[in-house]
Amino acid sequence: MEGNLIQLRNIEKSYPLRAGKFFVLRRVNLDVNEGDFLTIMGPSGAGKSTLLTILGMLDGEWSGEYYLSDQPVHKLNLKQRSELSKRNVGFVFQQYHLLDELTVAENLDLPLSYRNFKSSERQGIVADALDKFQIVAKKDLYPNQLSGGQQQLVAVARAIVAKPKLILADEPTGSLHSSQGKEIMDLFKKLNSEGTTIIQVTHNENWAAYASRIIKLADGWIVNE
């Protein structure tokens, strides 16, 4: 298991129906090493986002084995999984999901406020993130005052501000123009080169090619790697 950040063994998720079960994921086996950049592709309904929420430990209704840094997630209770997710995972969404009533700086501070950082420490971390992403001038603006690309940039900064080992990105460029999408993908490539493991879901072949590995899902099965 050395070097493995994630190991999935026979992961399955289903919903009960009158006639039986509807499987969203079927016998998913996957290894992700630290520093990998993985793309998950597939048609709508293939189970991509479901796999992402399981990887992020925000969905507990599944069967199989899931190891994160050798820790058996499948044996943890809800609170333990939540704590593990907080320490290790950052999320980026297609719709950015910034909080409209908070400024850029406050949006970056929010995940830190849920992680027992001291207030003075948080200010320093937020300042570093604003500087790293070159958005210091925008720190007092609200999300509705930013372009789509800028909002996603802030969302990516928010995802990494607590220095997670793993970034999960669900269609991060889905709402962006191609030039803005390229900026975000270049940023992901840079973060990955600095050691962050990234798993993204995308329909776009161009953005998928930024990854070092591509897996394809169909009807809940991994069909191609």
Add this chain to the structure above:
Amino acid sequence: MAGSAIFGANAGQESGHTLRNCGLSAQRRRQEIGIRVFLGAQHGDISRLVLGSGFKVCFVGIAFGLLLSFFAMRLITSIFYGVAPTDLWIFSAGSLPVSALSHLANYIPVHCAARIDLMIALRYE
């Protein structure tokens, strides 16, 4: 008697409005709650957030209500025999149930919202 009936009817109606408005507010915040949970918020964090903002609204409303009641009581002391314009029981009888109901109206959706399907919450518009 007529005055107390009117008071009772108004208190009941306002309690109903409070219950509905607080519940709607918490439901509209489902997406915000989903985002906060994704960012690491626990159930206690969400409860403090929604109940805290609900309490502030309730407190301001009750404060205004008590102020208006103080002046209104001076006009209706002739209806309630033996009641002083600043009778604490009469003031409390109206504001306490409304306060309790608004907190209950906030708590129930929070209790449900903190356990929502996060992916559904984030797609909720």
